[in-house]
């Protein structure tokens with residue numbers, strides 16, 4: 017277990033003391049977001065030490081020209097990158113002519129950061145000795161409004177603890193921003209215009225190539241300690257840095273506050289011609305309400321979120337803090353109002369992964385949003401893929417598929433493939449199956465039977481057509497096989513007959529056939545339209561049936577075990593515990609061929625199939641497979657421990673389930689993989705939620721009914737969670753002795769361990 021750096025508190029994340037080596041990690045941990053924009057917790061004032069600046073805007077990306085060593089046909093032309101956007105939070109301070117810089121000051125006497133997840137407010141305070149005669153205290157509060165999605169607010173208070181001095185305030189918007197992750201060092205932004213006035217700073221920029229228009233705006237005010245405004249700022253500008261400036265004299269014991277409102281106005285949602293008036297009305301409205309009122313509104317939005325999605329754990333603050341941190345970050349990343357947006361693996365906390373959509377969304381994130389929000393939010397996630405179906409078909413055409421076969425990209429922003437490693441881009445095709453599974457899962461959970469006939473069926477048919485063309489008949493096996501694939505376990509490449517992929521293929525074909533029959537029966541007119549649109553031929557179903565009934569699954573010759581792939585038993589099957597600790601993670605220490613030859617499994621693969629299709633295997637079968645694959649798994653993807661936790665809970669392996677839970681939930685808080693600086697693992701946070709609700713809570717939807725099967729970890733006194741099941745809020749609370757279930761609609765029923773609960 018790793019040492020805890022951030023203090024344990026049920027509602028807060030706290031860093032006490034200043035450690036230069038942790039600045040970038042803490043910038044990730046204290047990141048803020050509101051679904052429309054987000055930012056790492058960079059300091060407002062200048063910092064000359066190592067920092068990783070990052071501000072991001074939902075949906076705004078740049079197509080960075082692909083760079084590969086050896087070009088392969090079918091590679092995408094570009095990788096869509098979430099952009100580091102102009103910075104609006106900067107407030108440089110000079111006191112008696114000395115710049116405030118935590119990297120350079122004489123002494124840091126106190127330093128503390130605190131993120132209150134309940135209110136959504138991030139605070140930072142420190143006291144420093146700037147020179148022999150000057151000591152100051154700084155208290156900063158900041159939030160990105162959950163109510164007004166284009167608005168952020170900062171209150172920056174300066175107190176003279178010792179000495180009198182002139183304070184120079186330089187509050188700016190900086191457009192000279194670069195991505196750290198850039199293939200060719202290209203500029204990503206073009207500048208259109210600016211407004212530099214005491215009332216408003218505004219930088220209108222446009223992304224090169226993709227032409228997204230964004231206005232970065234800000235307004236600064238200064239108040240004395242009694243809240244009296246100190247009048248207008250002057251302005252200055254230099255290249256793409258525009259500033260509002262002011263001098264103010266503070267005597268010992270006195271203080272003042274800089275108030276800054278700002279954010280982004282995104283051309284995806286606002287008329288570009290009205291950027292200026294929109295920004296004006298945002299700052300006017302904000303300053304007439306004031307910081308406290310805006311903070312209250314923001315708090316009440318968070319209250320509503322927590323009201324619906326909080327999970328309470330009594331008896332284990334470490335676990336409690338962790339689940340709240342995960343829920344908090346998921347809500348900061350995606351609010352679900354816009355089907356053009358999705359959940360990137362790093363959300364708004366870093367540039368890695370390009371900020372794009374992976375199979376993570378369907379396999380991991382959907383259940384969280386489905387159960388903690390209105391069903392429309394989850395439907396928007398499905399619609400995102402529906403709207404990109406044409407691109408998935410184009411993508412398949414590039415790889416030689418025909419007749420409406422669709423291969424969804426491994427990574428995407430707008431539906432086009434962005435990934436360029438052949439063994440993943442072309443071969444990690446199981447992602448198509450997760451997208452189909454999510455459609456099934458959505459209907460199972462929400463009971464919304466309209467999605468499949470309206471949209472889902474087209475996606476399912478495109479995916480089924482792909483599978484039907486991707487298999488080939490093996491005369492040797494007398495069965496259909498799938499060659500040249502990579503399963504979820506990316507530590508095996510270009511393998512044949514990955515069990516999980518073959519299973520998904522079979523399931524997708526059967527599920528799509530079932531849905532076609534249903535639509536033909538229930539919505540014949542719709543079906544007539546779809547048939548024409550998709551050039552449908554009834555004989556397709558015959559072929560799909562033949563494939564599904566005759567697909568090959570690799571099996572152990574002597575034990576009742578499905579093999580991860582052909583030839584798996586040729587490996588030397590030694591457990592992951594035999595790996596030298598200082599060689600972990602192996603992907604940072606071993607050559608790729610060594611990884612490929614080893615038996616070690618990056619993340620749930622066969623077990624991912626047992627998770628999705630749990631009801632198709634009995635417990636004994638699950639246990640055999642868990643016992644076989646778990647010891648080989650190194651969990652070097654953040655998506656792994658959560659699935660193992662759920663399966664371990666199902667098998668009654670409570671301690672193991674609990675250890676995996678801590679690993680998934682505290683992955684970032686305790687920086688398990690030594691990569692916190694790069695940002696947070698947002699998509700796996702939804703897996704953490706699953707490991708509580710589906711793992712310890714045992715939640716399943718079976719035949720339109722809610723089933724629970726609580727298993728409380730030994731360390732916990734009680735656990736309670738809520739789900740929104742088809743409009744009824746069901747609140748489950750249990751201890752070792754007692755289970756209580758409250759329902760907002762008395763009519764709805766819940767089963768516990770197979771028995772009806774009253």
Ligand code: BGC
Pocket residue numbers: 361369374375376504506618619652653654655699
């Ligand atoms: C995992 C993938 C995942 C991606 C983004 C990789 O390390 O192996 O399954 O989609 O990260 O989270």
